[in-house]
Amino acid sequence: MSVTLKDLAKASGVSIGTVSRALNDKNEVSAKTSERIRQLAQELGYIPNRAGRALSAQKSINYVGISIPSINSPFFDDIKKGIDQAVREFKDLGIDIVLKEQEGWDVDTQIRNIEELEQSGCKAFVICAVDSQKMRDKIEELSDKGLPVVLLNNDLPGSKRLCFVGPDYLCSGEIAATMVDKCRQGIALKILLVVGYKAHLGHKTRIDGFVDELKSRRHDFEIVDVIEGNDQDIVTQQVTMKAFLEHPEINVVYMASGNGVSGLGAAVIADAKHKRFVVACDEIYTTKELVKNDIIDFVICQSPTVQGYQAIKKLHDYLNKIGSAPEDFIVDTVIKVKTHFE
Amino acid sequence: MSVTLKDLAKASGVSIGTVSRALNDKNEVSAKTSERIRQLAQELGYIPNRAGRALSAQKSINYVGISIPSINSPFFDDIKKGIDQAVREFKDLGIDIVLKEQEGWDVDTQIRNIEELEQSGCKAFVICAVDSQKMRDKIEELSDKGLPVVLLNNDLPGSKRLCFVGPDYLCSGEIAATMVDKCRQGIALKILLVVGYKAHLGHKTRIDGFVDELKSRRHDFEIVDVIEGNDQDIVTQQVTMKAFLEHPEINVVYMASGNGVSGLGAAVIADAKHKRFVVACDEIYTTKELVKNDIIDFVICQSPTVQGYQAIKKLHDYLNKIGSAPEDFIVDTVIKVKTHFE
DNA sequence: TTGAAAGCGCTAACAT
DNA sequence: ATGTTAGCGCTTTCAA
Numbered sequence: 085m086s087v088t089l090k091d092l093a094k095a096s097g098v099s100i101g102t103v104s105r106a107l108n109d110k111n112e113v114s115a116k117t118s119e120r121i122r123q124l125a126q127e128l129g130y131i132p133n134r135a136g137r138a139l140s141a142q143k144s145i146n147y148v149g150i151s152i153p154s155i156n157s158p159f160f161d162d163i164k165k166g167i168d169q170a171v172r173e174f175k176d177l178g179i180d181i182v183l184k185e186q187e188g189w190d191v192d193t194q195i196r197n198i199e200e201l202e203q204s205g206c207k208a209f210v211i212c213a214v215d216s217q218k219m220r221d222k223i224e225e226l227s228d229k230g231l232p233v234v235l236l237n238n239d240l241p242g243s244k245r246l247c248f249v250g251p252d253y254l255c256s257g258e259i260a261a262t263m264v265d266k267c268r269q270g271i272a273l274k275i276l277l278v279v280g281y282k283a284h285l286g287h288k289t290r291i292d293g294f295v296d297e298l299k300s301r302r303h304d305f306e307i308v309d310v311i312e313g314n315d316q317d318i319v320t321q322q323v324t325m326k327a328f329l330e331h332p333e334i335n336v337v338y339m340a341s342g343n344g345v346s347g348l349g350a351a352v353i354a355d356a357k358h359k360r361f362v363v364a365c366d367e368i369y370t371t372k373e374l375v376k377n378d379i380i381d382f383v384i385c386q387s388p389t390v391q392g393y394q395a396i397k398k399l400h401d402y403l404n405k406i407g408s409a410p411e412d413f414i415v416d417t418v419i420k421v422k423t424h425f426e
Numbered sequence: 427m428s429v430t431l432k433d434l435a436k437a438s439g440v441s442i443g444t445v446s447r448a449l450n451d452k453n454e455v456s457a458k459t460s461e462r463i464r465q466l467a468q469e470l471g472y473i474p475n476r477a478g479r480a481l482s483a484q485k486s487i488n489y490v491g492i493s494i495p496s497i498n499s500p501f502f503d504d505i506k507k508g509i510d511q512a513v514r515e516f517k518d519l520g521i522d523i524v525l526k527e528q529e530g531w532d533v534d535t536q537i538r539n540i541e542e543l544e545q546s547g548c549k550a551f552v553i554c555a556v557d558s559q560k561m562r563d564k565i566e567e568l569s570d571k572g573l574p575v576v577l578l579n580n581d582l583p584g585s586k587r588l589c590f591v592g593p594d595y596l597c598s599g600e601i602a603a604t605m606v607d608k609c610r611q612g613i614a615l616k617i618l619l620v621v622g623y624k625a626h627l628g629h630k631t632r633i634d635g636f637v638d639e640l641k642s643r644r645h646d647f648e649i650v651d652v653i654e655g656n657d658q659d660i661v662t663q664q665v666t667m668k669a670f671l672e673h674p675e676i677n678v679v680y681m682a683s684g685n686g687v688s689g690l691g692a693a694v695i696a697d698a699k700h701k702r703f704v705v706a707c708d709e710i711y712t713t714k715e716l717v718k719n720d721i722i723d724f725v726i727c728q729s730p731t732v733q734g735y736q737a738i739k740k741l742h743d744y745l746n747k748i749g750s751a752p753e754d755f756i757v758d759t760v761i762k763v764k765t766h767f768e
Numbered sequence: 769t770t771g772a773a774a775g776c777g778c779t780a781a782c783a784t
Numbered sequence: 785a786t787g788t789t790a791g792c793g794c795t796t797t798c799a800a
Contacts, residue, residue: 086517086518088792088793088794089793089794089795090793098770098771099770099771099772100771100772100793100794101770101771101772101773101795101796102769102770102771104793104794104795104796105769105770105795105796108795112769112770113769113770114769114770117769117770131518132793132794133481133518133792133793133794134477134480134518134519134793135476135477135478135480135481135484135518135519135520135792135793135794136477136481136776136792136793136794136795137793137794137795138476138477138776138794139475139477139478139481139775139776139777139778139792139793139794139795140775140776140793140794140795140796141776141794141795142477142775142776142777175428176428176473176475176476176477176777177476177477178477255765255766258765259763259765259766262763262764262765263763266609266723266724266763267608267609267611269609297765381608382608416760417766418758418760418761419760419761419762419763420761421601421604421605421608421761422604423597423600423601423604423639424597424601424759430776430777430778431777431778431779432777440786440787441786441787441788442777442778442787442788443779443780443786443787443788443789444785444786444787446777446778446779446780447779447780447785447786450779454785454786455785455786456785456786459785459786474777474778475776475777475778476777477776477777477778478776478777478778478779478792479777479778479779480778480792481776481777481778481779481791481792481793481794482777482778482779482780482791482792483778483779483792484791484792484793518793
């Protein structure tokens with residue numbers, strides 16, 4: 085059997101309560117005893133028992149506050165699925181969630197939501213936010229209060245977050261380029277790039293990865309245009325059709341954002357007389373349908389369910405002091421084709 | 427708070443001990459009380475608390491016996507990694523393992539190993555075995571004794587297993603065909619298929635998936651030969667080189683087994699004057715190197731780490747009566763390219 | 769600052 | 785067949 089608090093108590097000659105307090109950063113225990121006990125715990129390889137802890141904690145469940153811009157954004161459906169799965173799994177280990185959804189990326193709205201979550205007693209947070217100073221300040225404030233923050237899907241590098249759980253956008257772009265290269269050998273590529281917003285760091289990173297990888301692979305390609313669809317279907321369709329009209333020579337389309345994909349699909353269908361190779365991102369219902377119907381050739385996915393699950397799990401592990409300092413969790417970049425959806 | 431045994435006891439007017447026994451199939455409780463209590467548990471939505479159960483079970487840990495042909499088979503490294511991860515996670519929830527490895531697929535050796543595991547007190551089993559009547563009988567015997575068996579990586583359909591955790595071989599073959607089709611448009615395909623053994627169900631299924639999918643996609647292809655590498659590097663190299671010599675027109679190679687891949691790589695390198703499109707299966711160290719060096723174009727992987735993890739998790743859930751009847755867990759079929767490994 | 773003890777949900781040994 | 789109780793590892797309240 086593993087080392088328990090009782091063992092530590094016996095070995096150090098103090099009571100089991102003191103040991104528990106010493107190991108839990110309670111400052112109500114003398115510095116020397118505390119130090120001695122921690123030392124001992126280290127030596128004997130003490131690992132807290134989740135079951136015991138969870139059981140004891142039943143009285144005071146740890147609520148995790150979640151703030152995500154998921155309203156009217158189908159991409160988040162799978163993230164929420166992963167969150168649900170984690171909750172089911174960790175509920176009897178003393179973790180539960182409070183979910184607060186927004187529509188869109190307004191920082192002030194989101195910060196207000198986070199404050200409400202805080203007021204309702206959340207002990208930890210999962211946030212999907214865009215980069216902004218206000219948000220960084222908020223994260224620092226929470227962190228300083230001892231409320232850990234996990235950033236989900238979009239990182240704010242250098243902020244005072246506990247860790248990041250999300251995709252590798254660069255890799256996503258590189259893989260898209262790889263597929264284009266492999267599937268279009270010996271043909272000069274005329275490429276249209278579609279993003280939601282050129283300013284969106286994730287989309288921008290994907291584009292960078294795409295272009296750099298393609299450069300390293302071949303020389304017979306040209307980026308005909310980079311257009312913005314504003315994450316909306318209709319806008320995406322309009323700008324794409326315009327690009328097709330102005331540049332009928334386009335034979336490859338890479339869409340670096342998930343939202344607005346049905347607009348892209350509509351444009352490709354409308355201009356079907358030109359055969360084009362199409363790579364998209366993120367597996368949502370519409371995208372699947374477009375792949376099934378051979379409108380889109382490949383989708384580069386980012387395991388959203390895993391992201392939702394791992395964000396909660398990271399906090400569970402942290403709150404239970406499992407492992408040492410939590411590391412970022414970068415999900416797999418997954419290529420999907422028609423066959424995956426049948 | 428959720429419903430506990432105490433709540434059920436109060437509601438049904440019996441003691442908490444009786445409730446526990448009724449819910450745990452102990453036959454030492456009268457049929458009617460038992461029925462009444464189960465009914466009630468159903469109505470009130472009782473879910474057993476893992477923490478409580480785990481804590482109580484500390485005295486009698488559930489050992490899971492694992493029998494896999496992993497000696498000298500690098501593919502199993504990742505499966506074992508997944509198993510380790512699961513053990514770390516479930517150890518303080520009352521699960522531990524006893525690992526018994528074999529070299530190769532000899533049924534009698536494996537059955538002897540399983541019997542040793544049984545003697546050493548294992549309460550559940552994870553087995554990776556080839557299909558044979560003896561093995562099916564053994565599984566039935568264990569199952570009848572109340573010892574659940576999870577089949578890992580290779581299913582014996584219709585056997586008395588608890589469930590199967592592993593890949594979708596058909597899908598794997600189909601996706602390989604998709605990649606070949608997409609990447610070799612407008613060129614008549616002369617295809618060499620390589621397996622470990624034509625009799626191996628998994629390999630055979632991959633081949634079937636490959637051929638069927640390709641048929642549904644195009645007509646300008648020909649399967650030049652199907653050769654066996656016996657899961658060995660040297661044999662694979664020899665038969666592949668022979669095929670290349672006899673059929674220099676081969677422009678696509680699909681290897682439907684993971685073992686022996688470095689032999690395939692050696693043959694492709696040796697005959698580099700012919701440019702060929704190569705798709706392989708399963709991500710092991712050698713395969714990664716071959717992909718990095720552009721010898722292999724794509725690898726179709728089967729998430730081995732997830733397989734190892736889920737096999738243990740399935741038993742954990744079952745032993746803790748989480749969820750209802752356990753379902754098979756089919757892992758993702760993942761396409762990987764050079765970029766994934768850099 | 770520390771010790772003692774209750775109690776979280778559950779199972780199993782013991783008692784009836 | 786059923787009730788009672790100890791105890792799994794831990795946190796926290798109450799005393800000292």
